[in-house]
Amino acid sequence: MTNVEDIKCIYRLLGHKKQTEIRVFGKGAKSIFVTSEDEFVEKVLRFNNASEYTGVYVGYNERALNGTTKKSVISCKYALIDLDNADENDDLELDKNLEDKGIKIQLKVQSGHGYHYWIPIPLIEGNDKVIETLEKIVKPALLSLHPKNDSKIYDAGRVIRIAGTVNKKKEPFVTCKILKKNDVSEDEIIANFTVIQSIFSRNDYGNEVIKEGENKIQDTREDAGMCNVLAYFAKHKKSAEGQEFNDVLLKNFVFKAYRELGHDKALKFAKIFSVKHGHSEPEAEGWVNRCSNEECKFNCHELCNWSKKYYPEHKLCMNCKLNSKPLDIIEGNEFMNIYDTAGSWVISDIVCDKGLTAVVGAGESTKSLFLQACALHMATGKKKFSEGITIQPGTVVLLDEENRGVRLRRRVRKLMTGHNLNRSKFDIHFYVDSKLKLDDDSKVTKAHFNRLKEYLKKVDAKMVIFDSLVRFMKNDENDVVNVRCVFDMFKEIINECGCSVVFIHHTRKEKGNGGNAIRGSSDIFNMLDNAIVFTKSGNKINLKTIKSRDEAEKVKYNFRLVDVESDMDSNSPRCDEYVIKGEKWHLVNYSHYSDKGVRFEFDSKNTSTDPVMSTVDILKDEIISFMSANPGKKFKTKEIIENSSGKKTNVNEALNSLVDDEMIVKVSKGYWQYKGNLFDQNEMTV
Known part of the structure; x- marks a missing residue:
């Protein structure tokens, strides 16, 4: 009322x-x-x-x-x-x-x-x-x-x-x-x-914090810096305003206090110090609790720079890794003499050695099944997959969060049977339902990820597959910060374990071309070495390259997915040795095969010497096609964006590039016209 x-x-x-x-x-x-x-x-x-x-x-x-x-x-x-x-x-x-x-x-x-x-x-x-x-x-x-x-x-x-x-x-x-x-x-x-x-203006810090700082200074030289600064702020009742002491530095100060002084004393310090800088006690308590739960990131570099600038005598980070670790700078001749295997193909035209590849497509486009077939060829040592596609033998580790173990085993049996793969060599490792979240910065996740890297080194993995990207993310795939956290993890695997990383991802529901076809942040496409898109119609499968850092060709493969009946005599005993198509296979366990299999059967390959088109190149083609179909018209930027597959920033970049190419002209602010129309009109006038 x-x-x-x-x-x-x-x-x-x-x-x-x-x-x-x-x-x-x-x-x-x-x-x-x-x-x-x-x-x-x-x-x-x-x-x-x-x-x-x-x-x-x-x-x-x-x-x-x-x-x-x-x-x-x-x-x-x-x-x-x-x-x-x-x-x-x-x-x-x-x-x-x-x-x-x-x-x-x-x-x-x-x-x-x-x-x-x-x-x-x-x-x-x-x-x-x-x-x-x-x-x-x-x-x-x-x-x-x-x-x-x-x-x-x-x-x-x-x-x-x-x-x-x-x-x-x-x-x-x-x-x-x-x-x-x-x-x-x-x-x-x-x-x-x-x-x-x-x-x-009152001095609210109290003698206990001062005493704590002064006592700690006597302990070790490494601890002296932090506690000297704590004591400095405890003794001086003025705030650090005018000395660029912002909220980020304040939180880092609290975190460093937690590491140096422990939870209880850091909490006492944080409450007093935070209130002085315009924050409430519950906020300060929340920061310290996040430190306890390993949820707080410590930006040591920023705090170091601030300390060096205003209090160089305190040497806040004299023991900081940023100051003690040598930079990994390599002299030119030494750099060029390093032997590289990267740049060669693990799976020709699809996965490069020691690179990051995305295999993307809509639901049920067989992208997972195709990659599993390639993995089984690699693991069993069968080099030829189809016309034009060869696969290097090696160890594969498949992390699968999409398929339950029973479905995955059923798929493996069908592919082993359909592609006539010999089980005598079977260097593939499955990690199902791992619950690993690569964008989670918790202590548990870091330990989990480190164990994964140790395993990859132990088995000498040549290729690691993540099925699918979104299942290994805790946060939003549209957020560039989350995506970069995941890709930093991928880079660690590539650099430390020496293997190729492949992940499966999905395309957008709305139509898009090039990188715009990939769901999530645009940085997903930007950070890739290779990107392959799958489309499927009936039993016909199309695979094409939309990005490749290592090759100038864009390649398109066409396959048919066919069912295969096993040649194995249904009345023959399920034993360790039997014959299929005249080839003698030694099997340890028949459960690697099924009575009915499935095979990717090569249909055709189209190769173009044209470079793989960037997002902007694709948008330029779309814009010219749209504008040239409407002769003499002046187009608003908004209208062009609505009739293209790209984002506003990419469309604006494409428009400016077309102006530089003298394909269109900018008539006035926000208006564009196809230049070919102007030429046609001038010729008619003459």
């Missing part, structure tokens, strides 16, 4: 001179601006009663004309405390703390699931002054008063829920109401800000 008097009270206390921002959330965010109390009340009530909105908020700092960000703020007269998700007695604890400090509040508002405290301060004018005061003085001071104070409230452009409206974010709906309203004198307003400044 709304309370009109509370709504009016908020508007009067704000006292904005020109306009006030009202912002609503729900099905999208929306801001409007009002200039009178009546208009403010009317708009707030209308939005509050609308079912599509979950809350009505006000910009408590006055903005410039129609501004909604902190850069538009022109004045500030309140310092707020946002006690979020408060438990019972949290507000009473804060009430007492404010009273003890001598801070006089003007309003205490129940926001629904927490409390807002409005602390009047002398009027601050000017955008830079407001931002500096809120973020550098008010924020660290007031965050220290209660751990549940939300640090985001000190963003100058922040909005706050209006008292008198209903909080409909979650059920049960709660009315936001004023619990306490006080009259505050000018002297009390000045006193409020004096106390806030005093809290900010």
Whole structure:
């Protein structure tokens, strides 16, 4: 239930001179601006009663004309405390703390699931002054008063829920109401800000941290750097602002404190130090807990650079690997004399030696089955797969997260039978349902991955297959950071184990050409050495190269998937030795074969000496085809993007390349025209 008097009270206390921002959330965010109390009340009530909105908020700092960000703020007269998700007695604890400090509040508002405290301060004018005061003085001071104070409230452009409206974010709906309203004198307003400044400037570090740092310095030279810096900040009550000490460095400082001092002492240090730099105690505790769970990455390099720049005498990272490990720089003649096998083909035209290859296609395009057939040829030593495709013998390790063991064994039997593969040599290893996530930075995953590398070295693997990429990812395949983590792991396998890495992946549901056909981040395609795309129609399979760093040819193979009846006499005993097609095979276990098999039967091969087309080249062809079909027309960039298979950035690159090639002209900003049309028109005029 709304309370009109509370709504009016908020508007009067704000006292904005020109306009006030009202912002609503729900099905999208929306801001409007009002200039009178009546208009403010009317708009707030209308939005509050609308079912599509979950809350009505006000910009408590006055903005410039129609501004909604902190850069538009022109004045500030309140310092707020946002006690979020408060438990019972949290507000009473804060009430007492404010009273003890001598801070006089003007309003205490129940926001629904927490409390807002409005602390009047002398009027601050000017955008830079407001931002500096809120973020550098008010924020660290007031965050220290209660751990549940939300640090985001000190963003100058922040909005706050209006008292008198209903909080409909979650059920049960709660009315936001004023619990306490006080009259505050000018002297009390000045006193409020004096106390806030005093809290900010006070030395809150305590002697224990100083003592810890000083004692540790005596232990070892390696520990001295870290603890010397801890002691430095403990002794000096000023913050490191003006010395480029940002949040990233702060978190790294906490992590290094954890490594040097242990959990409990690092937690104590983090809470004190983080509050001083504008963060709450729960945030600091979260950082230390992430250190404990091996979830926190330590950017030693950035912290080293900062320390060297401002405190070189402390030698924070004198024992850092970045400073002690020699760089792997090789002299030119030595570099050229290194013998390479990389660049040759493990599977001709498909998988290069010591490279990274993707085999992609839609669901049920037989990409997995084909790669398994190639793996079995390699493992059994049969070099010829089909016309034009030869395979080097070697050991294969197949990590399969797509197929259960029973299905995989059934496939192997059919392929062994269909391709007449001799089981006397069977150098293939299966790792099914490994649950390995290559983009997971946890300690468990790192240990798992290291054991995998050790195994690959032990068996001297020539090729490793991951089926499929997405099954070995914990996070989003569209996120370039996640993708790069996975590809860094692949590179480790290639460089340390000396084998080729192949992964199976899927194409997009919507049609695309070249790299745009591959699902996920564009960096997947960019980081590949080779990429092969599969398509299937009935029993006909098409395989074509869309990227190759090592060869200029693009190759297209056509196969037919055929069923094969085993020539084995159904009445003959299942023994260790029998004859198929006149060839004597010595079998240890008949279970490697089946009565019916399946075979990839070569149909044809098409080879072009044209280079494999890049994404931009493909888009250029698409754009010319589209524009030339509409003579004389000036095309908008948006229209061209909608009629191409590429992303906006790639289309723009293709358009600019076509201008350089003098195939099209840029008529004006955002408009393009096919140049051939201009030539035709000029010739007709002549």
